[in-house]
Every structure is written in structure tokens, then in C-alpha cells.
Amino acid sequence: xxxxxxxxxxxxxxxxxxxxxxxxxxxxxxxxxxxxxxxxxxxxxxxxxxxxxxxxxxxxxxxxxxxxxxxxxxxxxxxxxxxxxxxxxxxxxxxxxxxxxxxxxxxxxxxxxxxxxxxxxxxxxxxxxxxxxxxxxxxxxxxxxxxxxxxxxxxxxxxxxxxxxxxxxxxxxxxxxxxxxxxxxxxxxxxxxxxxxxxxxxxxxxxxxxxxxxxxxxxxxxxxxxxxxxxxxxxxxxxxxxxxxxxxxxxxxxxxxx
Numbered sequence: 089x090x091x092x093x094x095x096x097x098x099x100x101x102x103x104x105x106x107x108x109x110x111x112x113x114x115x116x117x118x119x120x121x122x123x124x125x126x127x128x129x130x131x132x133x134x135x136x137x138x139x140x141x142x143x144x145x146x147x148x149x150x151x152x153x154x155x156x157x158x159x160x161x162x163x164x165x166x167x168x169x170x171x172x173x174x175x176x177x178x179x180x181x182x183x184x185x186x187x188x189x190x191x192x193x194x195x196x197x198x199x200x201x202x203x204x205x206x207x208x209x210x211x212x213x214x215x216x217x218x219x220x221x222x223x224x225x226x227x228x229x230x231x232x233x234x235x236x237x238x239x240x241x242x243x244x245x246x247x248x249x250x251x252x253x254x255x256x257x258x259x260x261x262x263x264x265x266x267x268x269x270x271x272x273x274x275x276x277x278x279x280x281x282x283x284x285x286x287x288x289x290x291x292x293x294x295x296x297x298x299x300x301x302x303x304x305x306x307x308x309x310x311x312x313x314x315x316x317x318x319x320x321x322x323x324x325x326x327x328x329x330x331x332x333x334x335x336x337x338x339x340x341x342x343x344x345x346x
Contacts, residue, residue: 112257113149115330117267119221120148122274122334123341126282131338131345138210144217144337145267151218163215166191167222169294170232173302177294188228192219192290199344217337223293224333226300226325227252237304243313251308259319259326274331285332286339293336300325 124144127135139147151167154160162185169187171180177189186194195216198204204212222228230236230252237251244258265273277285307322308314 112260113152114265114267114270115225115256115260116148116152116218116221117145118270118274118330119224119333119337120145120217121267121271122331123217123337125271126335126338126342128342128345131342134345135213135341138206138213147214148217148221150214151222163191166215166219168228168230168236170230170236171298173231173298177291177298188219188223189290189294192216192223195219196340196344216340220337220340221333223290223297224329224336225255226297226304226329227255229294229297230301231305237301240305240308240310242308242311245315246313249314251304254308254314254318255304255326259323262319263323270330271334274327277331282335285335293332297329300329 120143124132127144135144151163154163165183165185165187167188169177169189171177182190195212198212199209199216227237234240235252237255238253240251242249242251242254244254245262249258260270263270304322307318
């Protein structure tokens with residue numbers, strides 16, 4: 089009886105996470121646009137053929153779009169990963185339902201598999217674009233006990249919100265730029281700076297996101313009213329994470345199609 093209750097509770101939390109934990113469409117599309125600009129010629133050609141000419145920005149919201157169909161519910165747990173602040177990914181037993189890291193790995197595996205159908209490769213490519221974006225939204229690597237900040241209630245310009253939503257959508261959407269404008273406005277980086285950002289693996293990048301998430305937990309008090317000052321302090325981090333997500337997605341895709 090106890091184990092059944094735990095399973096039901098987990099699935100309930102999983103459904104809540106699936107509906108509340110999403111980079112905004114503008115955020116995902118910005119990351120996709122940045123990645124598109126940094127694809128190798130070979131990768132761009134292969135992806136263009138697989139996606140029938142659709143851009144990475146256009147397919148970047150696919151992972152959230154399919155949540156409307158319950159047959160894709162098994163992918164819900166892939167949008168986030170939670171582990172203790174003093175642990176590293178892998179120190180604790182992974183969820184049997186998968187997580188953000190195992191999801192990214194599975195996508196890469198299927199895309200690279202010569203025996204995968206074109207339909208499957210296209211599906212998991214679109215999902216990969218979305219998940220790499222999620223990896224760079226720090227609250228997707230938040231704490232289990234508060235659903236990645238969803239239970240930390242705050243006000244955003246006198247409207248009810250929570251810490252997770254502030255980072256998913258409030259700051260980006262209220263900034264008022266389209267994804268193309270936002271991608272164009274990101275900091276100009278040298279080749280050396282881009283190469284530095286692309287160093288490491290998804291295991292390094294998830295630790296980086298968790299480090300930022302830990303700082304974000306300290307950035308607010310429950311019930312706090314957030315205004316221009318909060319965005320002023322943290323907007324640079326938003327930009328960096330969008331840019332890093334795009335550059336690292338491009339690295340992954342270029343390596344798949346090298």
C-alpha cells in the first residue's frame with residue numbers, strides 16, 4: 089500500500105512538473121536560433137534534410153508542444169533533474185522514469201543509430217533541441233522538495249508568480265523582444281570565448297546549472313515583490329544561459345554529424 093501511494097504521488101508530481109517547468113517559447117527559440125547560426129555546413133545540411141527545412145528555432149518548443157498528447161507522457165520526466173545541492177549528478181540513484189540528462193543521452197543515441205528510422209531521428213532531434221534548452225534554465229536543475237522553485241511563491245510586478253516561472257518566462261517575456269531580436273542582442277563573443285563555453289560535457293553543464301540554481305534560491309524571499317531591480321541584477325545571467333545553450337547545442341549537433 090505504501091509503495092503504491094509513493095508511486096501515485098510521484099506521478100502526480102511528474103505531471104505538475106511537466107506543466108509548470110518550461111523555458112518560455114521565446115527562450116527556447118532564442119537558443120535554437122543561436123545554435124542554427126553555429127552549425128557546421130555538414131550538420132546544417134543533414135538537419136535541414138531531416139527536418140524538411142524547419143529551423144532549430146521553429147522546432148525548439150516541440151518538447152512542450154507534445155505535452156498536450158498523453159501518449160507522450162513518458163517524456164515528462166526528461167525536462168528536469170533534481171538532486172541534493174551538496175551532491176553531483178550520478179551520486180544518487182537516477183529516477184526509473186529518466187531525467188534531463190538521460191533524456192539528452194537517449195536522443196543522441198537514437199539520432200546517431202544507423203538503424204533508427206528517419207521519423208524517429210526527426211522526433212528525437214526536435215526533442216534534443218528542447219532538452220538542451222531546458223538544461224540551461226537553472227531552475228530545471230532545482231530542488232525536488234519545491235518542484236524546482238515552483239512552490240516558492242513571489243510576486244512579479246504585483247502579479248502572482250513563483251521562482252521557477254520568473255526564470256522560465258516572466259523575465260524573458262516581459263523584456264519584450266522577439267527571439268530573433270533577443271538572439272541578435274546577445275553579447276558578441278570571440279572564437280576563443282565560444283570555444284571555451286563549448287568545453288566540457290552535459291555532466292559539466294548540469295553542475296554549472298545547479299550552481300546557478302543554488303544562487304537563485306538565495307536571491308528571493310518567499311512572498312517577495314520583484315520589480316526592475318531583480319531583472320537588472322539577473323538579466324545578464326539569462327542572456328548567458330540562452331547563449332550557452334545555443335552554442336552547446338551546436339557543439340552536440342556538429343559532433344553527431346561530423
